Amino acid sequence: MEIRKDDLSGEKIAMLINEHLNSMHDNSPPESVHALNLDGLKKSEITFWSAWEGDELLGCGAIKELDRSHGEIKSMRTASAHLRKGVARHMLAFILKEAKRRGYARVSLETGSPAIPEFDPARKLYEAFGFQYCAPFADYNEDPYSSFMTLEL
Numbered sequence: 001m002e003i004r005k006d007d008l009s010g011e012k013i014a015m016l017i018n019e020h021l022n023s024m025h026d027n028s029p030p031e032s033v034h035a036l037n038l039d040g041l042k043k044s045e046i047t048f049w050s051a052w053e054g055d056e057l058l059g060c061g062a063i064k065e066l067d068r069s070h071g072e073i074k075s076m077r078t079a080s081a082h083l084r085k086g087v088a089r090h091m092l093a094f095i096l097k098e099a100k101r102r103g104y105a106r107v108s109l110e111t112g113s114p115a116i117p118e119f120d121p122a123r124k125l126y127e128a129f130g131f132q133y134c135a136p137f138a139d140y141n142e143d144p145y146s147s148f149m150t151l152e153l
Helices: 011-027 088-102 115-130
Strands: 001-004 046-053 056-067 070-078 105-113 146-152
Touching: 001 088, 011 056, 011 070, 011 115, 046 088, 070 088, 070 115, 088 105, 088 115, 105 115, 115 146
Parallel strands: 070 105
Antiparallel strands: 001 046, 046 056, 056 070, 105 146
């Protein structure tokens, strides 16, 4: 698996982001969907990576710099054909290594709450990496359909 910085210009990544957004809207009320579209992911404070095996897209993930010591994980997604193969685990480890390299003291994220079983695998992955549940951060508000998690680095 090769993880590389992605400029979001490719058709395969556009399709995966579209799949991600559709899934978020299928599983959460509209006001509780915090996933970013392609334009949102191209903002200067966001670094986006994709995971590949040859020319096959396996998944993606991003980090948004909230401030010099705090990053937010965004757009973690595994392509449907590659679920349960460790893609998300590799991507998360890669992003956390990059966060440490940048000198972040903390990385946080928002994901679906236990009210939405489709998010159970994501929460379990983050828990396995040591993320702890926390209050909303940055511009987020309490939401019954969101879980907020953070990891001190």
